[in-house]
Amino acid sequence: MLGSANQNVMIKAARAAGRSLVKDFREVENLQVSAKGANDFVAKAEISAEEIIREALMEARPTYGYVSGDGKEVDGADPTRRWIVSALDGLTNFLHGLPHWAVSIALEHKGEVISCVVFDPAKGELFWAEKGAGSWMNDTRIRASGRTKLNEGLFATGLPNGGKADLPDTLKDLARILPACAGVRRWGAASLDMAFVAAGRFDGYWERRRKTWEIAAGILLVKEAGGFVEPITPGNSILGEGEVICANEAMFDRFAAVIRNA
Template identity: 65%
Template structure:
């Protein structure tokens, strides 16, 4: 049985998802003008965040807020905050690729306690609560049981547009790819983590990410029996600029390869 907070999150994610699906259908008509399409998607992104913020702040006005589009706002309750990415996978959305999601997490005293990642284009709703397991459309999720690197598929984000993490990521790929069944780069961190939770990917790592990209996914993986840690150092994974996640069986070998640098 979902908590009141999780039900509020699901309702907001579905509402924003409906708005984004409607806008997504219009994207194809805007491909003739890169600027026009980009501006349109920015508006769609901001509108989705407005919808989510209105729903969450109405239901829990004293909680804090961290959103990709509207930044951070303190709440009367300093122990709780919503962490929201209204459209993870914006570039996919802009290009008409149906692989993007709404991501909402609830943090309590520095720990993620509830999570929703909604892939509206495929109607896949990933949810988790601390201690209560992870689900996709009410089906219990478990990370994969694969223990051999050569049979495993991994996901990452390859930096673009001259981002400074590109050299390190290329070195990661050079070390990892010969040892695996493949690496995927699908452009939506929230879904990468959801797919690890669902056993579709065996592991995931990424450098240069933001809290709103990964906060919900971190809980999904943990509640599905996987491990998530900062790539370097300690502290909450959702606050790290680089993370690594995997099933428990493959964790040691995978983490060793990625952390070798």
């Protein structure tokens, strides 16, 4: 299926950044045995990918706003539209030579994500969606899983490290959901966690304190695949507070009740 002009711009940008990151990733794998490590190299790889995406998107749509992981938000002449970009989601995986990371690009219109791309270069999987046009992986339509029993559900989340403020809440979440389901995975890339919910690989996902650019694309992917997406705390803003819970339609209410301790 062919997407809109904006969708094609996003896909082209994501693929270009992906090619750059794949080249750098091969070098990162070699650096794992060095004493110095790969931190500086990876930082440069992310900056390079960010520049590729920014140049491609702003050249194609110079009036749109732009926000990304580098923290620099650009207000566009068109205040209703902005690009939301994570040039390297799953940076810690990339740094350690783990082939699970992605390029994530979303287009927001009047506060709603209307088009998105999540590209996994290591696996050659490009997830994309447009409002009203469904979710896709490469050229194949994808849908949220059809599982209905919580005890058969496989869920994904993030595990806060160090002294992160949301660690106690996440540990309480795990204590409630682990006895009730088939398993929980922590894969380290929020955009791919949500893409996998859209593809039916995970039955649901939840996490707190995610950055806007890490989850924006995933919101639309899940919705267009027939899944449900809400903030963990009812009434909050998903992108504003950075908390999200999503699952297939049949399982969402029970999954959300467990996570919310409702």
